[in-house]
Amino acid sequence: MNGATAILESLRREGVEVVFGYPGGSVIPLYDALYDFEIDHILTRHEQGAVHAADGYARASGKVGVCIATSGPGATNLTTGIANAYLDSVPLVAITGQVRTNLIGTDAFQEADIHGITLPIVKHSYLVKNAAELPAVLHEAFYIARTGRPGPVVVDIPVDLTLTDIDYDPEGAQKIDLPGYRPTVKGHPKQIKAAAQAIAEAERPVIFAGGGVISSGGSEQLRELALYAHIPVTTSLTGIGSFPEDHEELSLGMLGMHGTRYANYAVTNCDLILGVGVRFDDRVTGRIAAFAPGAKVVHVDVDPAEISKNVAVDVPIVGDAKSVLADLLVQLKKHELSPERHLPWMRQVADWKKSHPMTVRREENGEIMPEFVVKTISDITKGEAVICTEVGQNQMWAAQYSRITRPRHFISSGGLGTMGFGFPASIGAKIARPDATVIDIAGDGSFQMNIQELGTAMNYRIPVKVCILNNQYLGMVRQWQDLFWNKRYSATCIACQPDFVKLAEAYGAQGFRATRADEVEEVLRIAFASDEPAVIDIRVKREANVWPMVPAGGAIDQMLGEEDR
């Protein structure tokens, strides 16, 4: 068996059903082996599309996403997507072709040191030098990508290795021996007892749940614990869906810069914060000194390096969120918590929710308000759609107004904030969840960054729905220029743009447009009902801003609203 077939055989044994990629000189033998192999290949229109699609597939399915690119520019085109997966802890294996072993280091045609280039943005990486090692390296790559804190692994493979015949020993190759890598899954019992004690004693507790809850599969455990201990739950952007947002009493929505006022007030005033699978990113904490100043901090994370990185922690628990939450619930039940124990706090939280609701305005001066579009999408899909987002205002509106009730139903580039992520990610998500309606809530700027993937959606008839909240601006930067830079809209007006309806039609997809609020629901219903990829161009109020907002570096309870202008 040659190296190329051994690679694919290893993928098959890892349960890989689909890979996303783009061929090139250094991966021709691999693609030749793929030609009649029982793994589906999705040919994207750009390598960046392939890596984001693999990312979206991984987030929607919980499996490891796989992408393939050739050496040189193919590989470097993956870098943004690899960094994106790294910052959001998404399990990914990126296979890159490399020039022949004897040409490495000679500046050969399409040679780039992708191993070196990606060192700061991978969980681990390999430059394979011996064909016999290919199967073992690939199994190791999958193991590292999906265990512990998940992340991207790059496997760089010189083309001559894929042509070399090897003795393939599938059992031997699957034995993992990594003396330097033993992630802690189970939380320390003593720490869990201490956490339970702290929670039982708290008068004003809040849970802050993040992407780690979702990636560990611990959403059910989180729900049980929150309901049992009767503690309100706020989430990070990547934690959206870890707790049902339709839980009227306990769900506080998103925390941070564009979080809900009630979440930010609750965290600022709490006396205990239980952070689970979160990393207390600066977009969440605002000014650290003013973040939950009176709170005891319990922090659960599988990555020990996250504990006390940004926020000083009182009770650290290193472990898998799902496992720790389950153990914590067992300990909490020993305390026989009465729901009355923190009644004044729960009344206070309910008051904040009532006095600072996330209101939806339908239109203003005849222009469609973006939040109305997001709310309508959420309503007509009954909160069951998989919502992907681009980055910027569209992303924040999507996060604020989509009512997500289940994990893996909100897919967004959190840490890296990658414009152009949403559309290819939605293609990957739709392949992972063919039964679900998959929607990319987009901005006109972000969508144009990977608009070429319409070709991919049409090629494989992947019926994703791109809803452009079209304001003809790079809206989030424009909002900052509006609020903090004296309305000097430097390089943020992109009114020169294609006719998105005609563009969709040119690709053979369906195109729709809504320019008035009363058209929105009907257009969306028609677009969602069809089996075709669709682009819905919704002309929203051009200078609408995302509210509320914490100015950069501010305390999170000092939020600006439209009324403060």
Add this chain to the structure above:
Amino acid sequence: MKHTLSVLVENKPGVLNRISGLFARRGFNIDSLAVGETEDPKYSRMTITVDGQDQPLEQVTKQLHKLINVIKITDLDPATSVDRELVMVKVKADAANRSEIMQIAEIFRAKIIDVSKTMLVVEVTGTREKVGAIMKLLRPFGIVELVRTGRIAMSRGTELT
């Protein structure tokens, strides 16, 4: 404060790159770094001295631990560890002062490993302080060139590094 980290790693290509890159990215300057195979050729040991004054070392050691090829990290306490550095120094020496230099070398148990008409090469092994002391004495003669291995260190007694 200077820290001496002893890092046990898998002896694989690219590991040094991963580790030095991590220090640079997290804003640490490496003062010295010495690498070599251990008693088991599967592993290498790196002795890294860094300045932990500006920011705590904890975050960078935690990040080091996350590298798949890193097995163990020890922040060595000078009180319970021994450390050495090897320095070769080329000093100007003529017939008039050669014996004086040789005397200094003898006091410091340094060796003369090369002699020419106008130069001596002195090999010094010892702690940073000892190396500093002999350099101070040799400087007036004229130090032409100096190379050092970087510090290596090990726990005292039965304790394993």
